[in-house]
Every structure is written in structure tokens, then in C-alpha cells.
Amino acid sequence: MRSQVEGSQAVARAVTLCRPQVVAAYPISPQTHIVESLSDRVRTGELAGCEYLMVESEFGAMSACIGASAAGARTYTATSSQGLLFMAEALFNASGLGLPIVMTVANRAIGAPINIWNDHSDTMAMRDSGWVQLFAATNQEAADLHLQAYAVAEELSVPVMVCMDGFVLTHAFEEVDLPTQEQVDAYLPAFAPRQVLDPEEPVTIGAMVGPDAFTEVKYLMHATQVAALDVVRRVSEEFRQAFGRRSGGLVRPYRLDGAETVVVALGSVLGTLEEVVDDLREAGVPVGLLGIGCFRPWPAAEVRDALAGAQRVVVLERAFSVGAGGIVGQNVRDATRGLPAEVYDVVAGLGGRPVTRASVRALLDDVLGDRLDAHALHFLDLHEDVVARELARRRP
Secondary structure (H helix, E strand, O other), X not given: OEEEEEHHHHHHHHHHHXXXXXXXXXXXXXXXXXXXXXXXXXXXXXXXXXXXXXXXOHHHHHHHHHHHHHOOOOEEEEEOHHHXXXXXXXXXXXXXXXXXXXXXXXXXXXXXXXXXXOOOHHHHHOOOOOOEEEEOOOXXXXXXXXXXXXXXXXXXXXXXXXXXXXXXXXXXXXXXXXXXXXXXXXHOXXXXXXXXXXXXXXXXXXXXXXXXXXXXXXXXHHHHXXXXXXXXXXXXXXXXXXXXXXXXXXXXXXXXXXXXXXXXXXXXXXXXXXXXXXXXXXXXXXXXXXXXXXEEOOOHHHHHHHOOOOOEEEEEEXXXXXXXXXXXXXXXXXXXXXXXXXXXXXXXXXXXXXXXXXXXXXXXXXXXXXOOOOOOEEEOOOOHHHHHHHHHHHOO
């Protein structure tokens, strides 16, 4: 059924169709509409057989999900920004225990200073927590990815984040095609947990592990993440066959044939970048785009293959490692080691600053004109006069 719907409502509907048995939630903008909608669906009986837990914090939400998942329930939660960081300890516990929890993260900046608008600082800070991270470019994809997230999580017994840009997607109205319950039930198997805590058959999970075995435990977590690359790819293809549209997957090539310059990015900015690429192609400039759909695990082989013919790679990212540089850019450099392409790290859209077609076009003009240093970190639309004045003020 196709309808005009807000992004957060599309996600709530998609999660409902997956039939979670426990939802534990704590509100934080801009994901609050998702969990509020789910609470209404539980109250009215639309989401039958689900226990909705109102907890005292985001740490409590993830802790409740860990307990519910370990007891054999299909679980769900959502968070954003500081809420995700408040969960940090529990995030590592969820992945270390191999629990197939699905969580929506409405990407939002991390303070201080306080900022409620979109960038990717929150999930990038948790990139090494052992969770699969899938990034949505549109509201349609955000809804679709939740079905795929449960399929991946439950096949591998690994937690999965679905990352969607806060406000840009969560509060935007778009036409979204929402499947029927029968279609979802045919696509997503009934949950059969790999491990269950049962008083009748007591076992211990998450016990103390000493130096003699800890490395092996972490190696097995890494092996599961690597195995997720094939599963994410296959689950996306199975989704296409079941629902008739492409969604998800590892990478999203766009007009890469003959592209000498390729922009790499994640999330909702891909729509703007496609328009810029189209304009430049019409002008005869060989530019392409590579969207990253799965950031963790990192699809190094797919990125390398997609960028093999490029001379210049411009990584546009909405977060960075303070004091070091680009995050996605470093992953791209690792994947393209030995290839001829120069990789440019460009930070854009921090704290919700718009990434406009004009700014991206000017950036690419600088790259094509060899006016950008490939060894420096660049900030799109940086107010250089403000920065220079503040740096001068701070000098002793």
C-alpha cells in the first residue's frame, strides 16, 4: 500500500509488521515519534502480543532489550545522539552476547554544544561496538531496512542498527510503499532464537572470560561481522525478489561507468549528490557516486571494485575524528590502497547545516581544478573568517 507518510511513522509501521514481542524505549528527539507510535499500536492492539516497556533511560532501554532477547523474544528499540552514547556499555554487551536486537538510530549531532539536528557523529562514535550498521537514503529505504535488519540479525544472532538521518528523514513526508502483513510474514521467518535463557534448562551466558580465551571470543565476533557482508547482500536481493524494488545492500553505485571522479557518501545526502552528478554528466564531466549502504561491517572489496577506475575520490561525510581526520575517508583509503585514485576527505553537514547542490558543485570544481589538497581535512562551507578570528583570540 502506497501512502504519504512521515518517516518516523513509516518506520513504526515497518517495525509493527515485523511483530516484535518486546519494545523498550526512552524518548529523545528526533526518534520520539517512532516509539510513541509503537506505544499507540500496542495500546490499540494493532501490535498484538508485544510488551511495551517504559524505562528510565536509554541505558535501561538497551538493558531491557538484552534481557528480553536473551529470554528468546524478538526485541526492538530506538534512540539518537546522547541516548546512543548513554547506551554504550550495553551496546557492547548486546553484541558480545550475540543477541539479535534491532534498533533505529535517528542520527543526530553529539554535544557539547547542544545541537538536536542531523549529522552522523552518534553512530560513527559507536562504529566499533560490534553492531551491524545499515544506512538509509530515503524513508522508503528506512522502512525496508527494518525488515532486512531482522532477517540479518536473526540469521547471524547479531545486533543491527538502522541509521536514518534525524529530521531530514524522520520528520519528512514522502510516499512510501508499505507491504502487507502477509507479505512480511512470507519474507521474514518466525523468530527462532539461537540461545535462550530458560529456568528449566539453566545456562550461563556472558560469564567471566580470562586472557586464555578473550582473544578467541573477539575473533569470533569479527568473523560474524565479516560473514554479515554476504548475508546483507543476499537479504537485500531476497527483498528485491519478494517486494519488487531494490533497497539496502552493501554499496549503491550511481553513474560509475567511465567516472574519473567519484563522490562517496552515506545517508539522505545521496539524493542531492545524484542531482549534482546528473548535472555534471549533462555537461560532459565524467563524475559518479558511490553510496555506502552498510558501514559496519565495512564492504572493502565492493568499495575497491567500485572505485578501481577512478582518478579522484571525494568522501563527503557528516562526522569526523577530532584530531585525526575523516572516518569514512580512512576506510576508503584502506579499501583503495595501491589504486591510483587520490582520496579527498570533506566534512559536510555537521549539526544539520544544509549540504546544497551549489556547495557540492563548487567543491567538485575545486577538486577537478586541482585546488584541493588531498592530504588535508576539508570542511564544506566553513565560515573561515569566524574560525580565524576565534583562533587569533585564543593565541597567548
